[in-house]
Amino acid sequence: MSGSFLIQALVFMAAAIIFVPVAKRLGLSSVLGYLIGGIIIGPFVLGFIGSEGADIMHTAEFGVVLMLFLIGLELDPKKLWEMRRAIAGLGSLQVVTTSVLVIVVFIFAGYSWQLAVPVALAFAMSSTAIALQTLKEKRILNTAAGEASFSVLLFQDIAVIPILAFLPLIEVSGITAQSSHTQSLLSGQPAWLQIITIIAAVAALLLAGKYLVVPFLRFVSRVALRELFIASALFIVIGVAALMILVGLSPALGTFLAGVVLANSEFRHELESDIEPFKGILLGLFFMSVGATINFSLISEDPFFILALAMAVVVIKFAVLFAVGKRFRLSSDQNFIFSFGLSQIGEFAFVILSFSNQLGIISSSDSSKMMAVTAITMLTTPILMLINQKLIDPRFGVKEIEDDIEPDKIDVRHSVIIAGFGHFGSTIGRLLRANGIEAVILDNDSDRVDLLRKIGFKVYYGDATRLDLLKSAGAEEARLLIAAIDSPEVNYQLISTVKSNFPQLKIMARARNRYDAYELLEMDVNNVYRETLYTAVHLGVDALTELGFRRYTALRQGQKFIKYDERALRKLAARRHDKQEYILSVREEIELQEQVLQNDLQQSMETTDSSWDSEKVRKVLGSD
Amino acid sequence: MPEKILVIFAHPLLEKSRVNKQLIRFYKERGNITLQDLYELYPDFNIDVEHQKELLTEHNLIILHHPLYWYSCPPLMKQWIDMVLEVGWAYGPGGDALNGKQMMQVITSGARKAAYTESGRNHHSLREFLLPFEQTAMLCGMTYLPPYVIHGTHRLSNDDIRTYSEELSALLDLLSAGVPTGEATTGADYFNELLKEDL
Numbered sequence: 001m002s003g004s005f006l007i008q009a010l011v012f013m014a015a016a017i018i019f020v021p022v023a024k025r026l027g028l029s030s031v032l033g034y035l036i037g038g039i040i041i042g043p044f045v046l047g048f049i050g051s052e053g054a055d056i057m058h059t060a061e062f063g064v065v066l067m068l069f070l071i072g073l074e075l076d077p078k079k080l081w082e083m084r085r086a087i088a089g090l091g092s093l094q095v096v097t098t099s100v101l102v103i104v105v106f107i108f109a110g111y112s113w114q115l116a117v118p119v120a121l122a123f124a125m126s127s128t129a130i131a132l133q134t135l136k137e138k139r140i141l142n143t144a145a146g147e148a149s150f151s152v153l154l155f156q157d158i159a160v161i162p163i164l165a166f167l168p169l170i171e172v173s174g175i176t177a178q179s180s181h182t183q184s185l186l187s188g189q190p191a192w193l194q195i196i197t198i199i200a201a202v203a204a205l206l207l208a209g210k211y212l213v214v215p216f217l218r219f220v221s222r223v224a225l226r227e228l229f230i231a232s233a234l235f236i237v238i239g240v241a242a243l244m245i246l247v248g249l250s251p252a253l254g255t256f257l258a259g260v261v262l263a264n265s266e267f268r269h270e271l272e273s274d275i276e277p278f279k280g281i282l283l284g285l286f287f288m289s290v291g292a293t294i295n296f297s298l299i300s301e302d303p304f305f306i307l308a309l310a311m312a313v314v315v316i317k318f319a320v321l322f323a324v325g326k327r328f329r330l331s332s333d334q335n336f337i338f339s340f341g342l343s344q345i346g347e348f349a350f351v352i353l354s355f356s357n358q359l360g361i362i363s364s365s366d367s368s369k370m371m372a373v374t375a376i377t378m379l380t381t382p383i384l385m386l387i388n389q390k391l392i393d394p395r396f397g398v399k400e401i402e403d404d405i406e407p408d409k410i411d412v413r414h415s416v417i418i419a420g421f422g423h424f425g426s427t428i429g430r431l432l433r434a435n436g437i438e439a440v441i442l443d444n445d446s447d448r449v450d451l452l453r454k455i456g457f458k459v460y461y462g463d464a465t466r467l468d469l470l471k472s473a474g475a476e477e478a479r480l481l482i483a484a485i486d487s488p489e490v491n492y493q494l495i496s497t498v499k500s501n502f503p504q505l506k507i508m509a510r511a512r513n514r515y516d517a518y519e520l521l522e523m524d525v526n527n528v529y530r531e532t533l534y535t536a537v538h539l540g541v542d543a544l545t546e547l548g549f550r551r552y553t554a555l556r557q558g559q560k561f562i563k564y565d566e567r568a569l570r571k572l573a574a575r576r577h578d579k580q581e582y583i584l585s586v587r588e589e590i591e592l593q594e595q596v597l598q599n600d601l602q603q604s605m606e607t608t609d610s611s612w613d614s615e616k617v618r619k620v621l622g623s624d
Numbered sequence: 625m626p627e628k629i630l631v632i633f634a635h636p637l638l639e640k641s642r643v644n645k646q647l648i649r650f651y652k653e654r655g656n657i658t659l660q661d662l663y664e665l666y667p668d669f670n671i672d673v674e675h676q677k678e679l680l681t682e683h684n685l686i687i688l689h690h691p692l693y694w695y696s697c698p699p700l701m702k703q704w705i706d707m708v709l710e711v712g713w714a715y716g717p718g719g720d721a722l723n724g725k726q727m728m729q730v731i732t733s734g735a736r737k738a739a740y741t742e743s744g745r746n747h748h749s750l751r752e753f754l755l756p757f758e759q760t761a762m763l764c765g766m767t768y769l770p771p772y773v774i775h776g777t778h779r780l781s782n783d784d785i786r787t788y789s790e791e792l793s794a795l796l797d798l799l800s801a802g803v804p805t806g807e808a809t810t811g812a813d814y815f816n817e818l819l820k821e822d823l
Contacts (some may be wrong), residue, residue: 559670611706620711 008056011048015041016284031129031347032382034284035375038291049292056289062241063282064351066275068252069237071128071157072259073272083151090148090328091155094342097320098124105312114170118356119370121163123313127346128153129283130381134341145334148325149341160348161253165198167352170361201247205240205254209261217267218450221461233274252351266449269442269460273468283347290350294375295368306369310376314384317377318343340388344381345374417442417478417505419464419494420485421452424510424531428482429457439482440473465493467501475502483509488516495523514569521573537562627656627800630683631730634662634690634701643732643777644691646785650793656800658683662700669703676708681721685799686766688757689730691777695746695753705760714764723765728772728799728815729757730792736776751813772815795819 015037023033041048049056080087099120106116131149140146213236220232237255244254262271299306318339325335350371357367416432416439418425425441432439441457442464443449449461462469464485475481481498485491491509498505508527511517520528537558544554611617631651635644638661651659658679666672680686690697708714713721733750740750751758754771761768772795774780774788795815812818 556670559668563670611709611711617711617716620716622717 008049011041012056012285012288015288020284030284031127031287032379034287035291035378038288039294040291041288042292042294044294044296056285056292060282060286060289061351061354062251063279063284063286064347065241065251065255066237066279067128067283067347068157068160069255069259070272070275070279072256072261073263073268075154075260075263080154083147083154086148086151086328087155087158090324091152091159093324093327094152094320095124095156095159097324098317101316101320102313105316115362115366117170118167118352118361119366122349122352122356122370122374123317123345125156125160125346125348125352126153126317126342127344127378127381128157129347130344130378131341131346134381134385140337143334143337144330145337145341148328148330148334148338152321152324152342156346156348157256160351161256163352164253164355165249167356167361168359169195170359197247198249201244201249201254202257205243205257206261209258213258213262214265214267217265217271221267221270226463229270230274233271234278237275266453266459266461269469269472270462272472273462273466276468276472286350287347290371290375293368294372295365298365298368299372306372307376309369310373310380313345313373314343314377314380317345336388336392337385340381340384343384344377349374415477415479416440416482417470417473417475417480418482418484419443420483420491420510421448421457421459422484422486424486425482425484426452426457428484433457440478442469442473465490465497467497470498470502475505478502478505481505481507483507485510488512488519492519492523495520495525499523517569518573521570533562533565627685627802628683629654629657629685629687629796629799630679631657631659631687631689632662632701632704633659634698634704636663636698636700638663641691641732642782643774643780643785643788644689646789647730647732647792648689650789650796654796654800657796662704663698666700669700671704671707673707673710676704677710677713677721680708680725684725686722686725686727687730688727690732692731692733692750692753696756709760709764720765725764725766726769727757727761727764727766728769729754730772732774732777734776734778736779737773740775749813770812770815770818791816791819 016034019037019040020030020033023036024030040046043049099117102120102123103113103116106119107113131153135146135149217229217232220229236258240254240258241251244251262268321339321342322335325338330338353362353367353370353374356362357364362370416437418429418432418439419442421429421441421443425443429439429441441452441459442462443452443459444461444463449459452459460473464470475498481502483491483494483498485494488511495507495509498507506527507525508529509520509525511520511528511530513530513532517528517530540561541554541558544557545551549557631648633644633648633651635641638644638648648659648661651657660676660679662671688697688701690701696702709722710719712719731750731754735746737750738744739746740748740753742748746753750771750773758768772792780788798819
């Protein structure tokens with residue numbers, strides 16, 4: 001490890017630490033922060049990073065590979081099926097129309113179709129990182145615009161796979177292919193053989209994912225060592241990527257498929273949260289190296305061309321998106337958000353362009369120019385969104401009329417997280433599910449997770465007290481967290497993590513008993529449910545009935561008992577730290593409770609339920 | 625003096641009631657109105673009697689807002705009347721806590737007004753069916769105002785609902801400013817009629 005490596009690492013990190021927060025503060029996405037940081041440290045501004053930027057970019061491309069793995073993990077087949085119309089309709093219309101228009105423009109401008117096709121496909125992509133980030137930050141992921149955007153991005157993510165698979169088939173002459181890093185088994189083979197190999201490799205991957213990887217992960221998870229699991233996760237991703245490179249396929253494609261295969265397994269959340277930090281860092285590095293490799297001398301040769309092209313692409317993309325949105329009946333204000341939000345060229349363009357460059361379809365200088373165009377369009381999105389918000393929306397946006405006459409929609413998607421799915425948690429889960437609410441369930445017993453999944457519950461394996469796992473379970477968007485873990489200590493730990501990291505999340509906590517409840521009340525949890533209280537009172541009410549009480553009277557006594565007891569609990573929780581006083585006050589409280597109940601028994605015949613008590617009414621009215 | 629209005633509202637399946645969902649919004653928007661959504665507050669029928677008595681004491685116009693089921697109010701509202709209007713407090717010897725206050729009903733009914741006539745299928749006027757409520761008010765020393773009634777709720781269009789909402793809003797403006805007393809109000813069958821005249 002040479003000193004220059006450390007210095008380089010320092011430069012990149014410093015740039016990230018300085019520029020990403022600045023971009024965030026200015027309301028721009030973090031992707032832009034990385035890009036600008038890269039530009040500034042690159043050879044054309046400060047020159048901290050020279051030609052090695054390109055090498056770093058190749059390494060950092062692995063961030064894109066990891067991102068595709070994570071996107072694959074998000075795509076469980078059921079969700080895909082639910083969104084099939086939006087994805088296939090909106091998405092395909094957008095990609096096809098945009099590509100065709102861009103191809104037409106390029107061919108008119110005198111370029112060859114071999115260049116026009118990959119560039120057009122690259123330009124049809126929008127940035128998942130920028131668009132989703134923006135929608136999330138504006139909290140509009142669940143609106144019509146948010147869902148439409150997500151569908152289109154999803155279609156593009158999927159479309160990348162065939163695009164990357166078929167790019168090698170474009171015949172090129174004139175430009176000699178750059179020597180690629182690895183020699184694949186297939187180089188030099190005829191095209192039909194390549195296609196067959198690709199299909200076979202994909203099939204093998206799907207089978208292996210299901211029958212090899214999941215049992216392997218199950219085996220590792222039994223060891224219960226976290227670093228071992230992380231290592232296994234990385235092992236799978238890197239392994240798949242290496243395998244794909246060996247057969248001459250895109251590693252991004254392979255890991256994406258691996259992700260899809262694992263999306264349905266109980267390890268999904270665990271994998272997500274383990275890979276996420278690596279992806280984040282590498283992707284940041286990738287964006288920075290893209291910034292650093294933008295060749296400004298090329299741009300300065302013909303700045304007008306680059307800028308004009310960037311503007312033209314944004315206009316085309318916006319127009320196509322707007323037309324597609326209209327066709328799918330988005331209201332105009334939603335359509336503006338949707339169309340502006342996706343009007344940039346996405347990070348996949350970098351992948352497609354550099355891949356095409358490696359294949360020798362596009363020359364290095366063309367590829368640099370197109371990357372510069374891509375980066376510039378990324379810069380425009382936050383500005384366009386701001387213009388939309390300040391200028392367009394207030395004037396042209398049709399505000400949807402608030403119509404409370406229609407039944408309220410209950411958001412059933414991921415609004416509840418249940419931590420702990422033993423007898424207690426699973427009862428809650430069943431009740432919610434019977435009412436059409438699918439909770440995200442976290443449990444750390446992998447055998448139980450397996451069993452419950454077979455019955456059809458959506459249960460994820462993992463330690464619920466871990467911040468990253470909570471995050472990938474959707475704690476940032478969820479409304480309710482039900483803390484139902486068996487061990488009170490683990491429950492406390494979970495609650496304090498949630499309290500400090502997701503203050504918006506309402507907590508409902510299981511308490512084993514009175515003392516557990518004190519602890520929880522002290523942690524400022526208001527919704528505390530003692531598992532010993534309600535069942536015991538229920539039994540008590542039945543016992544009273546057995547002894548000759550009328551059922552309704554016994555029931556009302558039970559209701560009142562719970563009410564008094566809850567009140568007493570809160571009073572005692574405040575006092576219990578002074579031990580002496582605690583002991584005293586428990587006795588006091590019990591006496592009080594007894595007294596209260598004694599009174600109550602008479603009262604319920606006299607004051608409280610007075611209208612029903614003919615004796616009492618007669619007495620008050622003074623007549624017989 | 626602006627009236628302090630207490631709305632006792634009972635609907636066991638509010639999420640399916642297009643009309644009432646719209647109407648109770650108006651209560652929430654006004655500072656001088658306290659809304660008690662009984663089925664939300666006491667789903668177990670375990671009414672906090674002391675709290676309800678306090679609220680009654682603090683307000684001078686009590687609105688009972690409910691749909692009409694089998695010519696009466698939903699069971700939780702009857703439970704409320706049973707439990708809260710205690711002997712010796714609301715009526716009977718020493719029971720003067722509600723004296724001088726006013727009570728009114730806001731009622732939604734699926735049947736059309738024509739059904740509540742001698743020749744209609746219910747054979748009696750709505751006011752006749754509401755006599756128990758009227759007499760409850762009387763016994764507690766309260767003035768009973770004519771009810772505001774929305775008939776034929778099953779057939780209302782969204783526009784109709786909006787019209788009624790606006791009318792209720794106007795009614796609340798009027799009541800907030802102070803209830804007209806005497807002949808003006810006691811003569812009418814429904815408060816609806818009074819809103820159409822100039823008060």
